[in-house]
Amino acid sequence: MESLLKLHNIQTHIGQYHILQGIQFEAKEGEVSVLLGRNGAGKTTTLKTIMGLTPATSGSITFQNQAIENKPTYEIAKHGMGYVPEDQGIFAQLTVEENMKVAMRKETTEALERQEYVLNLFPDLKKFWKKAGGNLSGGQKQMLAMARAFVNDSKLLLIDEPSKGLAPIVVEKVMEAIMEMKKRTTIVLVEQNFFMASKIGDTFTLIDDGRTVHTGSMNQLISDDELKHKYLGIG
Structure with a gap:
């Protein structure tokens, strides 16, 4: 390889x-x-x-x-290259949906497909789509941080x-x-x-x-x- x-x-x-x-x-x-x-x-x-x-x-x-x-x-x-820092690096005041939109450079068909893929990996993010990032549990914040890094063609x-x-x-x-x-x-x-x-x-x-x-x-x-x-x- x-x-x-x-x-x-x-x-x-x-x-x-x-x-x-x-x-x-x-x-x-x-x-x-x-x-x-x-x-x-x-x-x-x-x-x-x-x-x-x-x-x-x-x-x-x-x-x-x-x-x-x-x-x-x-x-x-x-x-x-995508980066998920130790402190997760999400926007606490923005909803899960808004966090994902900010991370997505362009709402291309490919980016939306990648978003759907990663949301299937982390169903909690779908469940709390309108919830502020700062109100998520530690595990959910980690999932959101990983989803944000993945949504572009990294x-x-x-x-x-x-x-x-x-x-x-x-x-x-x-x-x-x-x-x-x-x-x-x-x-x-x-x-x-x-x-x-x-x-x-x-x-x-x-x-x-x-x-x-x-x-x-x-x-x-x-x-x-x-x-x-x-x-x-x-x-």
């Missing part, structure tokens, strides 16, 4: 702090690539750097064979900790939705819940102290107790 996204030796500074100190991995088309590591390892900053929110100070990022490391966020999004979705703070039954729904979305897009996922990551990930990248320390197939990580214990504190 062809690599849709490639990061090579990414260095990122935030103020005086050198946060990313050599991140590299590839996301292949049609796969779920999971970024794993302890809290503070640099996973969220990696997603923000890909999206141009915390620009890389050196290194290269290519998306669909185009260099994007120096592009503004809106241009990266227009190239076909070739790649970056999803940051979708299971955080959610009840197990809701985590199960989110897992199922990501596995379904994978049929139509490529996903880079940051996830602390290793059970969830191991069920839906095809490949993994372990990040420690701002550096890529290991990459491979998810099956390889599942069977490597030493690696899980050293970098994730499990197993």
Whole structure:
């Protein structure tokens, strides 16, 4: 499979702090690539750097064979990349319907079809179509954030900790939705819940102290107790 996204030796500074100190991995088309590591390892900053929110100070990022490391966020999004931040990034004062309309760049036939598809994945959003985003439950807000990112023709979705703070039954729904979305897009996922990551990930990248320390197939990580214990504190 062809690599849709490639990061090579990414260095990122935030103020005086050198946060990313050599991140590299590839996301292949049609796969779920999971970024794993302890809290503070640099996973969220990696997603923000890909999206141009915390620009890389050196290194290269290519998306669909185009260099994007120096592009503004809106241009990266227009190239076909969607982003679901850890804080979900929905509009609390707008209804579910209005949130979806704002996310949809143009109400094309294709965009409306994608909206219908994602609403079938998340029937709660249909149910609360006229409800303000701020009045949704945590799980429903996460569903709305994912639906907003998916509704455009996103070739790649970056999803940051979708299971955080959610009840197990809701985590199960989110897992199922990501596995379904994978049929139509490529996903880079940051996830602390290793059970969830191991069920839906095809490949993994372990990040420690701002550096890529290991990459491979998810099956390889599942069977490597030493690696899980050293970098994730499990197993």
